[in-house]
Amino acid sequence: MHEQMKRLYEAARMLKRVSGQSELARLFNVSPQTIHNWQVRGISKQGMLKAQEMVGCSALWLETGAGPMSLGNFQSVSTFWGDVNQIPLITAEQAARVNCASRNLSIYHKPLKWLFTHAPLSAHSFALEITGLAMMPEFEKGDWVIVDPAIAPEPGDFVVAKYGDKMNVILRKYRPKGLDLSHTMLFELIALNDDYPRIRSHLDAVEIIGTMVEHRKFRKKQLSGRV
Structure with a gap:
């Protein structure tokens, strides 16, 4: 069996x-x-x-x-508050291996912790912790973002992407630029901090992993994972 x-x-x-x-x-x-x-x-x-x-x-x-x-005790509470999804908070290295087309969820082994959300999300959804300064002031170090790879980004959405030869995982604002001759959507990824460069899909090695669906900020930062 x-x-x-x-x-x-x-x-x-x-x-x-x-x-x-x-x-x-x-x-x-x-x-x-x-x-x-x-x-x-x-x-x-x-x-x-x-x-x-x-x-x-x-x-x-x-x-x-x-x-x-x-979901343990939290599941019994959810009967009062509606459906609750359990989301793994993972590392950037794990996020770089996310593949929504695959049924293999082994990359979510040993998450840093589990988060809960009422948002209706796919089984491949995950959470990451912000560590860089590129999305300041809206996104600060220690913030958490929940990402769903099954949701296609729309103009102005925030996305998590793999960027560069080393496939660093980044969070950026998504801006589509239209279709090329092969009908592939060209796009830019924009940092909210002007000190960071704009990333262009037709010039840079970049691949979108998923679309941000939730952003959690904390008055006192909780040090856990990384993005």
Whole structure:
């Protein structure tokens, strides 16, 4: 049996008192054949998201075994406040390996900590801590940003990108410049601090990782990760 299904059966038994292929199929409103396929090939992405919703276990935990099985006590509080998503605060090195097209979530192993948000986000979403001065004064050292790689940026959005030969991870303001002859969108990434240069996609080695969906500022800085 696939390791992911071993974890799902464990979570269903502990969190929902559901056991066996037939009971699990009824809980998920899928056919027993679907459950059998998961046992052989692993759980689909949609299946993991449904497990998070129906069973209350973390999709990341199902995929990799990393992090807590469930949202714990915070999940019981969420019944009063609506749906809550669990987001890993990761390092810049981990963020540089994010690939939204892949089902592999192993890059989120051993996050610096877990954050919670009410925003409806994809399974590949993550959080980073600001360490540089390029986005001052709006973004200060120690601030956190939550990023969703599944959201395409719009003009004026803030994005996290890989930049340069060493693929440094940066936060910048996104400005589209139109399509080139191959119908690829050209864009600029702009620092809010005028002392930092403008980055142009047709001249510089740059790749957008994801779009910022939330910014958290602190009166007293909490030193944790890096961006």
